[in-house]
Amino acid sequence: MAHFLKELNDAQRVAVEKIDGPVMVIAGAGSGKTRVLTYRIAYLLDKGVDAFNILSLTFTNKAAREMKDRIGKIVGDGEAKNLWMGTFHSVFAKILRIEAERLGYPINFTIYDADDSKKLISTIIKEKQLDKDIYKAKSVSSRISSLKNNLLTPKAYFQNGELQAQDSAAKMPMFGEIYQAYTERCFRAGAMDFDDLLLKTNELLYKFPEVLAKYQNRFKYILVDEYQDTNHSQYLIVKALAAKYENICIVGD
Ligand SMILES: Nc1ncnc2c1ncn2[C@@H]1O[C@H](COP(=O)(O)OP(=O)(O)OP(=O)(O)O)[C@@H](O)[C@H]1O
Ligand SMILES: [Mg+2]
CATH class of the missing domain: 3.40.50.300 (P-loop containing nucleotide triphosphate hydrolases)
Structure with a gap:
C-alpha cells in the first residue's frame, strides 16, 4: 500500500x-x-x-x-x-x-466580469428607452445568467412561449429583445461573459x-x-x- x-x-x-x-x-x-x-x-x-x-x-x-x-x-x-x-x-x-475560432471568436477574446455585463445591459436598456425602474439591470442580468446556465440562447427563448410569458408576467415583455441585443453585442465585441465560458464550452x-x-x-x-x-x-x-x-x-x- x-x-x-x-x-x-x-x-x-x-x-x-x-x-x-x-x-x-x-x-x-x-x-x-x-x-x-x-x-x-x-x-x-x-x-x-x-x-x-x-x-x-x-x-x-x-x-x-x-x-x-x-x-x-x-x-x-x-x-x-x-x-x-x-x-x-x-x-x-x-x-x-x-x-475559440471554431465558434467565431478571436482566441484572445475578452472576458466580461459581472460589472462589465451589467454596464452593457444598462446601456441596452437605455438605448431601448425602457423604464430602468422596471427593467433593473441586476434582475435582467440574473435572468440572462439563469437562461444561459440552462443553455437557453435567445433563439431558444423566442421559441419558448412559457419563458416569454414569465417575463411578461414580471412586467418585462421586452426582456427577450434585451437578451438578444446583449448576446449580439458581446459577440461582436469578441467578448464572453462568465456564463458564456460554460455555454460556449458546451x-x-x-x-x-x-x-x-x-x-x-x-x-x-x-x-x-x-x-x-x-x-x-x-x-x-x-x-x-x-x-x-x-x-x-x-x-x-
Ligand atoms: N483521515 C483524516 N485524517 C486526518 N485529518 C483529516 C482526515 N480527513 C480529513 N481531515 C482533515 O479534516 C479537515 C476537513 O477535511 P476536508 O477539507 O477534506 O473536508 P470536506 O468534506 O472537503 O470539507 P467541506 O465540506 O468544508 O468542503 C481538513 O483539515 C483535513 O485535513
Ligand atoms: Mg471540501
Missing part, C-alpha cells in the same frame, strides 16, 4: 483506490471529501497515470492551488505542476482560448465531435469537488467529457 494512504480513514481509502469507473462521495461538511480528491490524484500519479490525463474541477482557484501544493508534497512538485486544476470557469476559459463539445474526442481522450480521469453546487451547464460539460472513459469521481454534500 502506498505510504500516504495511511493518512486516510477506511471509507476515504475505498473512494481513493477505486480508480476505474464512476465514484460518487456524498458526505457531510468537513468530513474529508476534498481530502479524498487530493489523495485520489496523488494515488493516480503514484500508479503512473500522467498528470496530463487528469482534470480536477474545484470550487475556487485557491482550493485548486492548495490541493496542488498538497499533492506536490505527497508525490513531488514535478508531477503536480502539470495537473489541470481550477474552477470550471478558469479551466474552460483555457480550453476556449485554444478553440457548444464546442456538442457541435464539434473531433474537439469532444480530443478532450475526452485527454482527460481520462475527472474529479469534481463541491458537486452539489454545479449548475446544469457545468453538469453537461462533465457528462460529455466523462462519457468515454467514465473514470469520474464527484464529491459533495
Whole structure:
C-alpha cells in the first residue's frame, strides 16, 4: 500500500483506490471529501497515470492551488505542476482560448466580469428607452445568467412561449429583445461573459465531435469537488467529457 494512504480513514481509502469507473462521495461538511480528491490524484500519479490525463474541477482557484501544493508534497512538485486544476470557469476559459475560432471568436477574446455585463445591459436598456425602474439591470442580468446556465440562447427563448410569458408576467415583455441585443453585442465585441465560458464550452463539445474526442481522450480521469453546487451547464460539460472513459469521481454534500 502506498505510504500516504495511511493518512486516510477506511471509507476515504475505498473512494481513493477505486480508480476505474464512476465514484460518487456524498458526505457531510468537513468530513474529508476534498481530502479524498487530493489523495485520489496523488494515488493516480503514484500508479503512473500522467498528470496530463487528469482534470480536477474545484470550487475556487485557491482550493485548486492548495490541493496542488498538497499533492506536490505527497508525490513531488514535478508531477503536480502539470495537473489541470481550477474552477470550471478558469479551466474552460483555457480550453476556449485554444478553440475559440471554431465558434467565431478571436482566441484572445475578452472576458466580461459581472460589472462589465451589467454596464452593457444598462446601456441596452437605455438605448431601448425602457423604464430602468422596471427593467433593473441586476434582475435582467440574473435572468440572462439563469437562461444561459440552462443553455437557453435567445433563439431558444423566442421559441419558448412559457419563458416569454414569465417575463411578461414580471412586467418585462421586452426582456427577450434585451437578451438578444446583449448576446449580439458581446459577440461582436469578441467578448464572453462568465456564463458564456460554460455555454460556449458546451457548444464546442456538442457541435464539434473531433474537439469532444480530443478532450475526452485527454482527460481520462475527472474529479469534481463541491458537486452539489454545479449548475446544469457545468453538469453537461462533465457528462460529455466523462462519457468515454467514465473514470469520474464527484464529491459533495
Ligand atoms: N483521515 C483524516 N485524517 C486526518 N485529518 C483529516 C482526515 N480527513 C480529513 N481531515 C482533515 O479534516 C479537515 C476537513 O477535511 P476536508 O477539507 O477534506 O473536508 P470536506 O468534506 O472537503 O470539507 P467541506 O465540506 O468544508 O468542503 C481538513 O483539515 C483535513 O485535513
Ligand atoms: Mg471540501
